[in-house]
Amino acid sequence: MASAYGGPEVLSVIDATVPEPGPGQVRIAIRAAGVNPFDHKMYSGAFGADPAKLPMRLGAEAAGVVAAVGADATGPAGPVHVGDEVIAYRAPGAYATDIVVPASSVVPKPAGLSWEQAGGLMVAGVTAVHVLEAIGLGKGETVLIHGAAGGVGLVAVQLAVARGATVVTTASPAKHELLRELGAVPVAYGPGLADRVRTAAPEGIHAAADLVGTDEAVDVSVELVTDRTRIATVAGFQRGARAGIRLLGGGPGADPGTEIREAARLQLTEAAAAGRLRVVIASSHPLRDAAAAHRESMDGHTTGKIVLVP
Structure with missing residues (x-):
């Protein structure tokens, strides 16, 4: 308390x-x-x-x-x-x-x-589902996930891979091995990030998810994704609002996604029970x-x- x-x-x-x-x-x-x-x-x-x-x-x-x-x-x-x-x-x-x-x-x-x-x-899981639904991620597309080694990020990576997407992630190098195990293509954040993402995804990025809330995450997403309705943040609300991207969760002006999150609960437990989702x-x-x-x-x-x- x-x-x-x-x-x-x-x-x-x-x-x-x-x-x-x-x-x-x-x-x-x-x-x-x-x-x-x-x-x-x-x-x-x-x-x-x-x-x-x-x-x-x-x-x-x-x-x-x-x-x-x-x-x-x-x-x-x-x-x-x-x-x-x-x-x-x-x-x-x-x-x-x-x-x-x-x-x-x-x-x-x-x-x-x-x-x-x-x-x-649950909180990480329903947030990840909400993000992927909000950005409309589909099979065959490429998504950029910032902060992929956190609680929400690791679930989002697995769910995105299960959708048939190519997943490029940002994380510190010490976490790259785990992300590769989960099916992602990791790159290190920091100066030059946009160029590293372009190298990892030469055919382009269709959608992006900021799960860390840094200016870098929002700025690089906006630089690489043409359609700002396909960029979402769950943490960078002030910067995200200025950039005109989607704000999700419990922050000021954000879409709480109540129905999506409620419906996601049984989907998540089913995936975890079947061994398709690691926590x-x-x-x-x-x-x-x-x-x-x-x-x-x-x-x-x-x-x-x-x-x-x-």
Whole structure:
């Protein structure tokens, strides 16, 4: 919980009573919760600093075991029962040991995923699906994905490859081997990026996704993609707005893509269950060390997802 606006030092763990689920609700004993950049933006003041919103519970996704159910607790995959292993998204306040959410937020956890992988799947996954839908990526096209080694990026790469696209990605050289394993053509970011992308994709780039939020990502995308409706950002909202590209997610003026993201949940669990989608975990931290997890996330150089384990 954030007790004030500021940096990770404002985070603390408190004791609170968890209510019993009401009609259409379930209570989940959490095994892992995903950490996302949006979480620390909420209390950093990036989206405003209204004191009425404090103290602020954090988190949006979790995986765990259903501990109690209210009447008519039915999720997208059917009735939810005590003992079910599930993934919850949207799950406000998921940084917790237990949480009550609408049953409509709950989908079955694939048996082959660890708790950490399940807890870190949804936000990255639904964001990746939203991005690829927004830019209209199709079979035989070439897409440029900036920040491809992050949580969203690694999922987006796999989904784009599965669509039959050629995927050129930007990442630091230490992460290129993993991206190649996933079917991408990696290039290093930094000065000369546009020329390196042209070399990697001599027939051109049809669409681009900025998942890192740098001016370089937006500028290179605009330089290489003629149709700005086929460029999207989930992080560079100010620069993206000035460039006239698509803004996606929870930022100012962005398209939240609610219906696309809700529909993506079962697609993602099906792909993960079938082994078509890997969830790469960068690190896991105890819930009490959420501040350390946020400092790692804010560094911006992780490979995959960071998760909290109560």
